[in-house]
Amino acid sequence: MNRIFAFTRRNIIELLRDPLGYIFCLGFPLIMLIIMTLVDQSIPKEAVTVFHIENLAPGVAVFGQMFVMLFTALNVSTDRSGTFLMRLYATPMTAADLTAGYIIPMLIIAEIQTVITLAAAFVISVIIGSTLSIGGMIICMLTLIPSALMFIGIGLIFGVLLNEKTAPGLCSVVISIGSFFGGIWFDAQRTGGVMLTISKCTPFFYCTRSARSAMVLNFTGESFVLPLLIVVMCAAFMIALGCLSFSKKMRADLG
Numbered sequence: 657m658n659r660i661f662a663f664t665r666r667n668i669i670e671l672l673r674d675p676l677g678y679i680f681c682l683g684f685p686l687i688m689l690i691i692m693t694l695v696d697q698s699i700p701k702e703a704v705t706v707f708h709i710e711n712l713a714p715g716v717a718v719f720g721q722m723f724v725m726l727f728t729a730l731n732v733s734t735d736r737s738g739t740f741l742m743r744l745y746a747t748p749m750t751a752a753d754l755t756a757g758y759i760i761p762m763l764i765i766a767e768i769q770t771v772i773t774l775a776a777a778f779v780i781s782v783i784i785g786s787t788l789s790i791g792g793m794i795i796c797m798l799t800l801i802p803s804a805l806m807f808i809g810i811g812l813i814f815g816v817l818l819n820e821k822t823a824p825g826l827c828s829v830v831i832s833i834g835s836f837f838g839g840i841w842f843d844a845q846r847t848g849g850v851m852l853t854i855s856k857c858t859p860f861f862y863c864t865r866s867a868r869s870a871m872v873l874n875f876t877g878e879s880f881v882l883p884l885l886i887v888v889m890c891a892a893f894m895i896a897l898g899c900l901s902f903s904k905k906m907r908a909d910l911g
Contacts, residue, residue, distance in 0.1 A: 659749050663757030667731065671765060677727055681769050685720035686776055689713065692841075693780050706843045709786050713777030714796055714867035715840040717770045718803060718860070722831040724766045725807035725814075729823040732758055732815025736905075751903040758815075759808055759895070766804035770797050792871045799870040799884060802891040803863035809894025816901040834860040859890040 671677050689712065696707035705711060735741045744754065774793045781788045810830065814823045835841060837851075838860030844852050855861040862883035869880040 659747075659753050660756045660760070663744075663749070663753065664760045667757060667761040668764065670731065671727065671761060674727075677765075680723040681720060681727065681765065682772060684723070685716050685769070685773055688719065689716045689773065689776060689780065692716070693784065697784065704843070705846075706839070706841070709777055709781045709784065710788060710792075710871050711868050713774055713788070714800075714871045715838075715864050716777075717773045717796070717800055718838060718863045718867055719835055719840050720769045720773055721766050721800070721804050721807045721863075722827075722834050724762055724769065724804065725811035725830065726824060726827040727765075728758065728762045728808050728811025729814035729818070729827050730820060731762075732812060732902075733818055733820040733823040736815070737820050745906060751906045752899070754906070755812065755899045755902050758812060759805075762808045762811070763801075763804055766808070767797070767801070770800050770804075788871070789873060792873045795873070796867050796870040799866050800863075802884065802888045803867070806859060806863070806887060806891035806894050809891060809896075809898045812898030813894065813901055816898065816905050833858070837861060838864045840864055859887060862886040862890075 692707050692712050693709060696704070696709070696712070699707075706715070741754075774797065778788050778793065811827065814826055818826060837844070837855045837858045839845070839855055844855040844861060866880055866883040866887055869875065869883070874880060
């Protein structure tokens with residue numbers, strides 16, 4: 657446990673030293689939250705409901721988690737490209753210790769990011785005269801934990817399989833696909849047709865839907881329970897696959 661704690665602490669320090677982390681994990685989502693709120697105030701309320709603050713805030717929180725995936729991939733791939741991980745292989749640390757040391761700090765960062773995003777959304781709601789449920793915000797934060805783990809798992813897989821130049825590019829593709837088919841910037845259910853069908857084939861759609869349902873305290877099966885269950889299963893699969901990939905890579909490097 658001490659080994660995991662020490663490695664977790666090291667990774668948190670590395671993240672805090674990187675100014676890009678503040679820009680993409682905190683600054684960019686908050687800017688998008690403000691811009692889209694201004695857009696919402698400039699159009700008829702019935703035209704596009706996805707930009708209402710109760711829908712926008714959870715969507716932006718999911719969007720921010722995608723950048724945690726990017727930094728997970730970048731952190732792992734950079735450590736692999738140097739001699740840092742090779743030196744750790746010579747220590748008593750196991751593959752489980754190392755993967756936990758990567759996952760835990762990223763999860764902490766993701767939750768801090770979520771808290772800041774929703775806190776900013778609450779301030780904005782007060783300014784524009786809207787209302788956000790405190791209970792809904794708290795449940796939304798908890799609901800976003802599985803999606804954070806899913807994105808961290810994807811980042812871990814990319815970091816293990818790709819180098820530090822290729823991993824960020826592929827993560828950018830996932831961010832683009834996830835933000836589009838996740839229904840963050842448009843209402844996939846209102847759009848319907850092929851777009852809704854494609855969106856439902858991705859886990860990103862269910863991340864956004866479960867978070868939005870939690871925010872408005874809508875816990876019906878189709879709106880909350882089923883989407884959350886899908887996200888939990890995807891998170892478990894991605895984390896397991898990431899840990900397995902890391903373990904195999906570690907054995908290959910040592911062999």
